[in-house]
Amino acid sequence: MLIASLKPRTMGGTTNTGLLAYALARAGHAVTCYDADESLQLAAWARDAGDFPCQVHEADTPAFAETIYPEMDHDRINLVDAGHAENHPDIVDSILEVVDLVILTLSPTNPDYERLTRPERGTPLAKVIKRSGALRESGEPPTTYVLLNRCQAGAASPKKYAGLLTGGGEKGTDPRWSVLSTQIPRREGIASAVGFPCDKPERRAPYDALVTELTRRGHLPVVGVGA
Template sequence: MVDAGHAENHPDIVDSVLEVADLVILTLSPTNPDYERLTKPERGTALAKVIKRSAALRETGEPPTTYVLLNRCQAGAASPAKYADLLRNGGKDGTLPKWDVLSTQIPRREAIASAVGFPCDKWERRAPYDALVTELTQRGHLPTVR
């Protein structure tokens, strides 16, 4: 797992990661600034373009499988569904790249925000990530534990 925050401004670093990555999970808060950073950054290179061009660097000649994971989702807010729809459908007019959005969403919780540097040993910290592991396993990206 690699956290490449503000990757749109550092495409050379991201190229190096994408050359060897098996799976890309882009985290996105359901807010307009994060959405624009992903789709049409004010400065830098749109991540869809960076990921697409990574195919030339890879042994397979294909870009890595990529998903968007919505995080910091406010309970009961309409914004997660709104941004998931925009991403899946290529924006309001369908002209932007279309993204695969994971159904798992990481909620905005103080217990998660406070977990930096500490293990996720409490249920309220761990539960959303357990759901993410389950979804990635069902999609064939993680092995099934017996």
């Protein structure tokens, strides 16, 4: 299967991709990563961190669906880290053509919410995802979840923005998003993870919870079942 880590112009998407890969590997899944961001930050992280859990292939091409996807081992969990959708629309379109699941990283702040719903430039991500259905074999866009990132403990903002996302904004007229109950907390040990070893205690629990939730929702196989 293929999971895409997607984001508007926000921070933390590559961190979430790498630490999710780390959690998947700890849970017993075979994992491979693909770096489709022209910055190739995920590939550099894998090169520099001695405990990165899997191989990372460079995949920053608008021909992702034609050249990268057919060569994947689809018995593994494949993660692709996409760049900011506004900066890489051709790459993102090609990824959406073949992806099984999209995890959209978003911080619970007004600037990030505006970038997602009403960007000053570029196409809103809801429209980008919706239009991908025309290119997909199923005729439907991929299942997509928002993952709230950098959530301050005790703050009201995660609940506020989760409500706006699921409810279609303040007027109920914006696209409605499915929001994961797992939230990634605002912690220095997570924010500073890229390029450094993955194995720190504070980098485990939120991503273990994310793997558990994705499994419970039926998007990940139960390890050891059906093997």
